[in-house]
Amino acid sequence: MGRYVIRRLLQMIPVFFGATLLIFLMVNVMGDPIAGLCGDRACDPATAAQLKKEFGLDKPVWQQYLTYMGNVFTGDFGTAFNGQPVTELMAQSFPVTLRLTIVAILFEIVIGISLGVVTGLKRGRPVDTTVLLLTLVVLSVPTFVTGLLVQLLLGVKWGWIKPAVSPEATFSELIVPGLVLASVSLAYVTRLTRTSIAENKRADYVRTAVAKGLPRRRVISRHLLRNSLIPVVTFIGADVGALMGGAIVTERIFNIHGVGLQLYNGIVRQSTQTVVGFVTILVLIFLLANLLVDLLYAVLDPRIRYA
Amino acid sequence: MPEPIEPYEEGRAIAATGGGGATDLAMAEAETLEKTPGGPKGTGPDKKPRSLWSDAWHDLRRNPVFIVSGLIILFLVVISIWPSLIASGDPLDCDLAKAQEGSQPGHPFGFNGQGCDVYTRTVYGARTSVTVGVLATLGVALLGSVLGGLAGFFGGAWDGVLSRITDVFFAIPVVLGGLVLLSVVTSSTVWPVIGFMVLLGWPQISRIARGSVITAKQNDYVQAARALGASNSRMLLRHITPNAVAPVIVVATIALGTYIALEATLSYLGVGLKPPTVSWGIDISSASQYVRNAPHMLLWPAGALAITVLAFIMLGDAVRDALDPKLR
Numbered sequence A: 001m002g003r004y005v006i007r008r009l010l011q012m013i014p015v016f017f018g019a020t021l022l023i024f025l026m027v028n029v030m031g032d033p034i035a036g037l038c039g040d041r042a043c044d045p046a047t048a049a050q051l052k053k054e055f056g057l058d059k060p061v062w063q064q065y066l067t068y069m070g071n072v073f074t075g076d077f078g079t080a081f082n083g084q085p086v087t088e089l090m091a092q093s094f095p096v097t098l099r100l101t102i103v104a105i106l107f108e109i110v111i112g113i114s115l116g117v118v119t120g121l122k123r124g125r126p127v128d129t130t131v132l133l134l135t136l137v138v139l140s141v142p143t144f145v146t147g148l149l150v151q152l153l154l155g156v157k158w159g160w161i162k163p164a165v166s167p168e169a170t171f172s173e174l175i176v177p178g179l180v181l182a183s184v185s186l187a188y189v190t191r192l193t194r195t196s197i198a199e200n201k202r203a204d205y206v207r208t209a210v211a212k213g214l215p216r217r218r219v220i221s222r223h224l225l226r227n228s229l230i231p232v233v234t235f236i237g238a239d240v241g242a243l244m245g246g247a248i249v250t251e252r253i254f255n256i257h258g259v260g261l262q263l264y265n266g267i268v269r270q271s272t273q274t275v276v277g278f279v280t281i282l283v284l285i286f287l288l289a290n291l292l293v294d295l296l297y298a299v300l301d302p303r304i305r306y307a
Numbered sequence B: 001m002p003e004p005i006e007p008y009e010e011g012r013a014i015a016a017t018g019g020g021g022a023t024d025l026a027m028a029e030a031e032t033l034e035k036t037p038g039g040p041k042g043t044g045p046d047k048k049p050r051s052l053w054s055d056a057w058h059d060l061r062r063n064p065v066f067i068v069s070g071l072i073i074l075f076l077v078v079i080s081i082w083p084s085l086i087a088s089g090d091p092l093d094c095d096l097a098k099a100q101e102g103s104q105p106g107h108p109f110g111f112n113g114q115g116c117d118v119y120t121r122t123v124y125g126a127r128t129s130v131t132v133g134v135l136a137t138l139g140v141a142l143l144g145s146v147l148g149g150l151a152g153f154f155g156g157a158w159d160g161v162l163s164r165i166t167d168v169f170f171a172i173p174v175v176l177g178g179l180v181l182l183s184v185v186t187s188s189t190v191w192p193v194i195g196f197m198v199l200l201g202w203p204q205i206s207r208i209a210r211g212s213v214i215t216a217k218q219n220d221y222v223q224a225a226r227a228l229g230a231s232n233s234r235m236l237l238r239h240i241t242p243n244a245v246a247p248v249i250v251v252a253t254i255a256l257g258t259y260i261a262l263e264a265t266l267s268y269l270g271v272g273l274k275p276p277t278v279s280w281g282i283d284i285s286s287a288s289q290y291v292r293n294a295p296h297m298l299l300w301p302a303g304a305l306a307i308t309v310l311a312f313i314m315l316g317d318a319v320r321d322a323l324d325p326k327l328r
Helices: A002-030 A045-054 A061-073 A086-121 A126-140 A143-157 A175-200 A204-211 A216-253 A259-268 A272-300 B009-015 B022-033 B052-061 B064-081 B118-154 B156-170 B174-182 B191-217 B220-227 B232-268 B280-290 B296-323
Strands: none
Touching: A002 A061, A002 A272, A002 B156, A002 B174, A061 A272, A086 A126, A086 A175, A086 A216, A086 A259, A086 A272, A126 A175, A126 B296, A143 A175, A143 A216, A143 B232, A143 B280, A143 B296, A175 A216, A204 A216, A216 A259, A216 A272, A216 B174, A259 A272, A259 B174, A272 B174, B052 B064, B052 B296, B064 B118, B064 B296, B118 B156, B118 B191, B118 B232, B118 B280, B118 B296, B156 B191, B174 B191, B174 B232, B191 B232, B220 B232, B232 B280, B232 B296, B280 B296
């Protein structure tokens, strides 16, 4: 187990550097990193050259990347366009997005898996067809449309929630945005669980469990569900990173001051350091979540052993 | 690391019987060849047991989900080619005096914030969405299945490198990558958006193609062909591709719907398509500012977008059910 974790951590290193290098290249090669520094006007050539020298932008890109990564490992993520350290922006926004993601994941686990179990057990019945149609509808409406509609109906027309979330962004304020953020994944989780349950329903170990007289509830929760969860856990694990990165849309609609909003501002103002710094952390979270998922496999299915 | 569980594995075992009624097969090919390179080849008119493809087509023809989604998609394709069939106006013909007005005779969906006819713009928006979806899917499927398929077939160093590269691409959230890459693009054509989708989308297909080629490679008939001295290209084209292409088709069909939704999302964020291109995403984005007073401006393009995405997801579902005998 310990050796497996170490091997996986080592495997993460090239992926981490590959992903950060890719985003570094995207930001640096495609955009002009100093364009955002002179306000709305273009910099005059002398200032531009001065700024480039100051930030080391006259050096080759690979050298810039190494310098940047060296700074990151000493905890220096650089400064954002308004002179604030990027780490300060992170400290403000990551807790907010983390809360939003937790709400979304909880919705996926609680609603998604229970709907999946119910429909998987009652395959072909009216409740199955209804839920399946509902998931199709949810899947086909993009998150930003769902968000705008929910905001219009619940926030403006019926006044159940405030249309914009306050800067504190408490858990209770994030319930509706969290549901919007989770909506598409929620439908996937339901369908995945349903397929998995329906496939395993006829497995030998389920028949054995029923034959030896276990109560139905125990057969479903301990034998059937546990074995059916592996693809679902894989999906949810990969989704953690996607949710945090994809929160840009939800955060923009509900005016949540989280990672997505900071990233959006960073991109619009071409603040290289903000964008690369935030993405670096997001990539790390994604990789760790996937490692956690692989370790969970062994918990769910005792046949899987890590040497 | 345990490999993720790959569905469809048993699909190809049945495809191994080959052959099939020539007409059925031709129709199944017409279905599949549009979306992926190198589909199955007919092996002659003689009656043999039905192949996976003719079997799938047999199922699809009787599946109401397939018929409904197929009709919707057919309709979308027709109005993307000839939008003037059902909309006589010009989507760029706007009259500010009529801004935000509701439904009136001759303008069933009302007017948008710039006073353009919402109905005409919704009809013309189909062309953009269908173009982006189809071209992005074709590009992704081609690039992904060639790279992934070759990696799966030859294995070795290239396989390892490719797997790490796909890992890298998977670690970058799509919307984020789109914002970064497309924020500096000033062109208002669809090409940058399509290029971006191909760039970030191919690893998904390549992973699936790699897995299914590895499974197909181990089949007895491939070993037999190898023993008989078949060349690599013959084994790949005649024996492996026809039997490994099913999962790629399924995933590509569903992905087509998600690319259409992604285009709209990027346009909503202001980095996707730009005016004067007519797109549902742009229209939803500009309507969202006026949503409190004039929700009709948002609802029509959003509804069209949702129905389009739904049709492609349903089509993908139906194709998967037909190609994956495990679920029967």
